[in-house]
Amino acid sequence: MIWQRVQTFLTYLVRFVVTISAIAIVAFDLFNGIDWQIPAFLESYLERLEDRPPPPERDEIRKYVQFTNVKYGRREVVTGTEFASDRNRSITTQWCYISGSIPGGRRVQLTLATKTGTGTSAIPNHPSTALADFDLTARSARTLINSHCRFQ
Structure with a gap:
């Protein structure tokens, strides 16, 4: 029982450290003028999102x-x-x-x-x-x- 709690805590701690590290790396690179490239698969996905018709107004049924x-x-x-x-x-x-x-x-x-x-x-x-x-x-x-x- 206690081992499961320790394991869950460590899992969340590792995720937190990895996330903070990634944010720090991106912030450092942006501060130093390094241009981040959007991966091709993500760029095509974003283009398809732009081509979608606008969502209906909220009050339309x-x-x-x-x-x-x-x-x-x-x-x-x-x-x-x-x-x-x-x-x-x-x-x-x-x-x-x-x-x-x-x-x-x-x-x-x-x-x-x-x-x-x-x-x-x-x-x-x-x-x-x-x-x-x-x-x-x-x-x-x-x-x-x-x-x-x-x-x-």
């Missing part, structure tokens, strides 16, 4: 999702809309699903439709058993999409 919930009997139809940012409210993707408890008490969700941007919606081909868990058929699912999904 990027890629956020707005949810809209609509009751459907004992269940809920949820529409999610993802926006590029709070300043650029272009829609990147949208989706709509039904959620609730199914026979047996499990809580599940079933994707009804998705959209890229504001384009046309894509309706997945669900097996009839998945739809039956929500008391739906392919036809009633399409009706539900039109009546309860809040695509923008």
Whole structure:
């Protein structure tokens, strides 16, 4: 136990001495007019940093999702809309699903439709058993999409 503490102390002491020595060498060289060269790998990294676009302002929110919930009997139809940012409210993707408890008490969700941007919606081909868990058929699912999904 004590040996571990001594070993940790010595490790930190060596690191401290090496760091102080490096600072002293650089300060001495700079004081005497020696020009330090930046290594090539570090110089190319710094150039790439300069080429990056400026970071967003702190109060800008990027890629956020707005949810809209609509009751459907004992269940809920949820529409999610993802926006590029709070300043650029272009829609990147949208989706709509039904959620609730199914026979047996499990809580599940079933994707009804998705959209890229504001384009046309894509309706997945669900097996009839998945739809039956929500008391739906392919036809009633399409009706539900039109009546309860809040695509923008």
